[in-house]
Amino acid sequence: MKKTELKKFKAILEEKRDAITTSSTVKKTHWENMENTRHGDFVDQASDDNEVHVNIRLLQTDAKLMRAIEAALSRIEDGSYGLCTMCGEEISVARLKAVPWTSVCIACKEKKTA
Numbered sequence: 001m002k003k004t005e006l007k008k009f010k011a012i013l014e015e016k017r018d019a020i021t022t023s024s025t026v027k028k029t030h031w032e033n034m035e036n037t038r039h040g041d042f043v044d045q046a047s048d049d050n051e052v053h054v055n056i057r058l059l060q061t062d063a064k065l066m067r068a069i070e071a072a073l074s075r076i077e078d079g080s081y082g083l084c085t086m087c088g089e090e091i092s093v094a095r096l097k098a099v100p101w102t103s104v105c106i107a108c109k110e111k112k113t114a
């Protein structure tokens, strides 16, 4: 992969990482506010609980994505970014553009999910 391309992907990954960090902070604040306002009647509390579950799920997804992004950034550092970690082939740039933090090529991804 060209150095200029690599730089572009690095910028995309860093931006995405920052976005997750920011949104996690926002969610956490929202959560804390919710704790403070938890004095409604029973119905309100039930819907609050649902919202908490949704937030937990979002946070877990973010954490997973965050690990993938961190791993991709370290592959950029050690020069293995863009190579499939399963078969060693180059991952197509089109795929990297769609999912910049991916570590496997489309063929291996399909094998994995099959």
Ligand SMILES: [Zn+2]
Residues within 6 Å of the ligand: 084, 085, 086, 087, 088, 089, 104, 105, 106, 107, 108, 109
């Ligand atoms: Zn592969």
